[in-house]
Amino acid sequence: MSFIKSSSSGKPQVQKNIAFCTLLGGLLPDDDILITDLFNHFDNKVREQEKSISREALSNVHGDWYEWLLAIAAWNYTAENPNANLALLLPNVIQFDVSTLYVERLNKLIDDLRNKVITVSGVQLITSNPDFVIVNRDLVNQYFGNIEPITKISTTSLSNLETMYQRFINKCDYEQIEGYISVKTSLRPDRRLQIPHEGSLMKALYAHLQTREWITNPKGLKYYAIATRMTPPDRSALKTVATHSLTTVFSLPQAAVDNVFEVNSLKQAKQAFSSILV
Amino acid sequence: MSFIKSSSSGKPQVQKNIAFCTLLGGLLPDDDILITDLFNHFDNKVREQEKSISREALSNVHGDWYEWLLAIAAWNYTAENPNANLALLLPNVIQFDVSTLYVERLNKLIDDLRNKVITVSGVQLITSNPDFVIVNRDLVNQYFGNIEPITKISTTSLSNLETMYQRFINKCDYEQIEGYISVKTSLRPDRRLQIPHEGSLMKALYAHLQTREWITNPKGLKYYAIATRMTPPDRSALKTVATHSLTTVFSLPQAAVDNVFEVNSLKQAKQAFSSILV
DNA sequence: CCGCACCGGTGCT
DNA sequence: TAGCACCGGTGCG
Numbered sequence: 001m002s003f004i005k006s007s008s009s010g011k012p013q014v015q016k017n018i019a020f021c022t023l024l025g026g027l028l029p030d031d032d033i034l035i036t037d038l039f040n041h042f043d044n045k046v047r048e049q050e051k052s053i054s055r056e057a058l059s060n061v062h063g064d065w066y067e068w069l070l071a072i073a074a075w076n077y078t079a080e081n082p083n084a085n086l087a088l089l090l091p092n093v094i095q096f097d098v099s100t101l102y103v104e105r106l107n108k109l110i111d112d113l114r115n116k117v118i119t120v121s122g123v124q125l126i127t128s129n130p131d132f133v134i135v136n137r138d139l140v141n142q143y144f145g146n147i148e149p150i151t152k153i154s155t156t157s158l159s160n161l162e163t164m165y166q167r168f169i170n171k172c173d174y175e176q177i178e179g180y181i182s183v184k185t186s187l188r189p190d191r192r193l194q195i196p197h198e199g200s201l202m203k204a205l206y207a208h209l210q211t212r213e214w215i216t217n218p219k220g221l222k223y224y225a226i227a228t229r230m231t232p233p234d235r236s237a238l239k240t241v242a243t244h245s246l247t248t249v250f251s252l253p254q255a256a257v258d259n260v261f262e263v264n265s266l267k268q269a270k271q272a273f274s275s276i277l278v
Numbered sequence: 279m280s281f282i283k284s285s286s287s288g289k290p291q292v293q294k295n296i297a298f299c300t301l302l303g304g305l306l307p308d309d310d311i312l313i314t315d316l317f318n319h320f321d322n323k324v325r326e327q328e329k330s331i332s333r334e335a336l337s338n339v340h341g342d343w344y345e346w347l348l349a350i351a352a353w354n355y356t357a358e359n360p361n362a363n364l365a366l367l368l369p370n371v372i373q374f375d376v377s378t379l380y381v382e383r384l385n386k387l388i389d390d391l392r393n394k395v396i397t398v399s400g401v402q403l404i405t406s407n408p409d410f411v412i413v414n415r416d417l418v419n420q421y422f423g424n425i426e427p428i429t430k431i432s433t434t435s436l437s438n439l440e441t442m443y444q445r446f447i448n449k450c451d452y453e454q455i456e457g458y459i460s461v462k463t464s465l466r467p468d469r470r471l472q473i474p475h476e477g478s479l480m481k482a483l484y485a486h487l488q489t490r491e492w493i494t495n496p497k498g499l500k501y502y503a504i505a506t507r508m509t510p511p512d513r514s515a516l517k518t519v520a521t522h523s524l525t526t527v528f529s530l531p532q533a534a535v536d537n538v539f540e541v542n543s544l545k546q547a548k549q550a551f552s553s554i555l556v
Numbered sequence: 557c558c559g560c561a562c563c564g565g566t567g568c569t
Numbered sequence: 570t571a572g573c574a575c576c577g578g579t580g581c582g
Contacts (some may be wrong), residue, residue: 056578059563092560117519117531126518128468128561190406190574194468197475204521240404241395243482243522253395334565337576370573468561
């Protein structure tokens with residue numbers, strides 16, 4: 001099946017989801033297959049169909065492909081482990097404001113803060129949406145029946161994964177959003193800093209809720225990063241301090257990113273999720 | 279003169295500095311020339327010499343070209359305005375630790391903080407180096423004689439600009455580093471967030487020095503961003519809060535980036551620097 | 557059509 | 570050699 005379509009301007013365009021399902025043949029790759037090898041192979045197939053596809057188009061596509069593979073791996077891990085939390089894909093920040101996952105009481109506190117800082121100082125609270133939110137399993141059990149593993153990969157199953165978060169809008173109490181995950185196929189010294197920014201801001205908001213709700217010993221919001229390759233400098237940079245914790249007298253300095261994982265196969269994905277989803 | 283050389287692996291490579299000087303003919307472009315147009319034109323010239331040069335290579339090159347144009351514009355602005363501060367190019371974080379610009383007393387306080395957070399929490403204080411540091415004019419006057427405008431652009435003048443910061447190592451007291459500037463030819467919603475991260479971290483360090491030195495009304499560290507194009511969402515995202523200021527009781531929420539400028543010509547550069555360099 | 561968030565190939569030290 | 574910091578062309582809602 002063809003996964004190249006003509007855009008409105010007539011330029012050939014890769015349809016990510018159709019390409020993904022077609023090239024995988026509807027099945028998950030073997031546990032030990034290197035994801036980087038897999039994507040290289042897929043790139044060749046894409047260019048066999050349409051050689052004018054640019055490297056940047058493939059970059060764009062790899063991002064979603066990697067997120068989808070991990071989304072399926074996470075889902076299946078949760079399906080197989082009754083106590084595991086659930087990691088859900090999130091859309092971009094224009095389409096969805098993550099803080100609306102919280103129950104209205106908390107959501108309103110974040111709104112208050114947003115309004116306060118903009119009025120008082122003309123300042124914003126902006127970051128890109130994290131790739132995944134981790135939702136507590138007890139909450140998941142309230143809103144899903146049995147979680148069935150995904151074995152057939154189709155555009156419908158992808159679309160399900162991508163809209164699943166909607167079931168949790170206004171449903172999460174303070175400790176029911178366990179954390180977030182940022183996912184990148186590759187890192188660069190500049191690009192990787194987007195992750196601590198995101199982690200810092202989400203944790204500062206969490207700290208704000210803590211203060212407003214007079215919570216004394218919160219379990220903490222977790223922030224994770226996953227990439228097909230993690231060098232020591234990558235790990236080090238991601239462990240940068242969440243700056244709000246530097247000036248908060250009550251608490252120890254806290255990392256913007258709690259833990260990082262090199263995931264270049266589904267086997268490594270399982271290992272990572274066994275740590276991330278508890 | 280040729281500005282393409284063969285790398286060790288035999289691949290043709292653009293020599294940024296030689297290309298820049300050659301293509302400019304050693305002279306600054308007219309005040310109203312659009313920098314994006316200029317670079318487009320230069321790209322064509324580069325590819326006339328060597329058509330295998332990749333788009334990513336040109337991306338890399340544009341970054342330094344833009345920084346150099348602005349470095350010259352900033353230098354000349356300071357040369358022509360006796361009260362203006364000076365903006366100096368900085369090398370990357372491996373080559374130079376920005377905090378060593380501070381006098382040893384302050385530098386040591388930052389070192390202490392670094393050691394404390396790593397020992398106590400295993401956490402780092404990492405960001406990429408800002409593109410420019412802004413040094414107070416009084417200090418500049420101590421270490422330079424008359425500042426002469428740059429009119430001839432050569433590899434030597436570029437190299438001078440790039441090493442000028444060395445004169446200020448261990449020379450800056452608390453209020454003599456006025457701020458930093460981050461410079462990008464173009465932004466993306468993900469890439470632009472590197473800037474608030476950098477701004478946040480530098481401001482948190484400044485706040486730490488303030489606390490340790492018992493300074494009551496500091497004038498504040500400024501962080502600026504410059505790009506050839508700034509959309510409203512860009513401006514908004516860059517005005518994100520420096521997270522440490524959210525949880526500091528004493529102070530108002532503070533933006534990670536104080537002001538942003540669209541600079542796509544030397545004329546606009548002058549306007550920007552007339553605001554940035556006071 | 558714009559905004560989001562994607563990332564891989566660089567010149568240089 | 571590896572690490573830094575560069576950015577422009579995307580698929581999609």
